[in-house]
Amino acid sequence: MYQRILVPVDDSATSTAALRESIRFAIDQKACVRLIHVIDLAQFAWSANEFLDVPQLQDSLRKSGEQLLARHAEVLSAQNISAETALLEAWGGNLARSIVDDAAAWKADVLVMGTHGYSGLTHLLLGSVAEGVMRHTQVPILLVRTPTDG
Structure with a gap:
C-alpha cells in the first residue's frame, strides 16, 4: 500500500x-501526499550578476515556488486529500538529488512524477530529472508521460 506519496511539481x-x-492513488489508498518543488538558486549566481539583482531573483524564485505549491495543494484539498508542501533549494542544478534525498527523509512509499519522454539530441541537451531520480532512488516511481512537441 502506498500511504506516503511524494510528487515533485x-x-x-x-x-x-x-x-x-x-x-487517483491517494483516493484509492487513503494516502497522504507531499508536494515538493525544487528551485536552483545558482542559476543566476554564475552569470551577469553585475547586471542583475541576484538575491531579488532568488527571492522571486522562492515566491513563485510557494505560489505553485499552494495552487497544487488546493487541488488536493478539493479532493479531501491530506497534503503537505515543501520548497527545496538546490545549488548547481542537481534537482534529482534533492528529490531523492527528500523522498528518503520523508520515507515516501512511492514517487509520482512527470516526464517529457525526450530522446536523442533533446534528451542529451536537456537531460532528465526523472532519469536522475530513477538512477539514485530506492523508492518505487510512477512516471507519467505526456506527449512532447518535438
Missing part, C-alpha cells in the same frame, strides 16, 4: 498529469 503539463495520477 513544477508548472508543466507533465507535472499536472502526475498530480492527477497521484490523486
Whole structure:
C-alpha cells in the first residue's frame, strides 16, 4: 500500500498529469501526499550578476515556488486529500538529488512524477530529472508521460 506519496511539481503539463495520477492513488489508498518543488538558486549566481539583482531573483524564485505549491495543494484539498508542501533549494542544478534525498527523509512509499519522454539530441541537451531520480532512488516511481512537441 502506498500511504506516503511524494510528487515533485513544477508548472508543466507533465507535472499536472502526475498530480492527477497521484490523486487517483491517494483516493484509492487513503494516502497522504507531499508536494515538493525544487528551485536552483545558482542559476543566476554564475552569470551577469553585475547586471542583475541576484538575491531579488532568488527571492522571486522562492515566491513563485510557494505560489505553485499552494495552487497544487488546493487541488488536493478539493479532493479531501491530506497534503503537505515543501520548497527545496538546490545549488548547481542537481534537482534529482534533492528529490531523492527528500523522498528518503520523508520515507515516501512511492514517487509520482512527470516526464517529457525526450530522446536523442533533446534528451542529451536537456537531460532528465526523472532519469536522475530513477538512477539514485530506492523508492518505487510512477512516471507519467505526456506527449512532447518535438
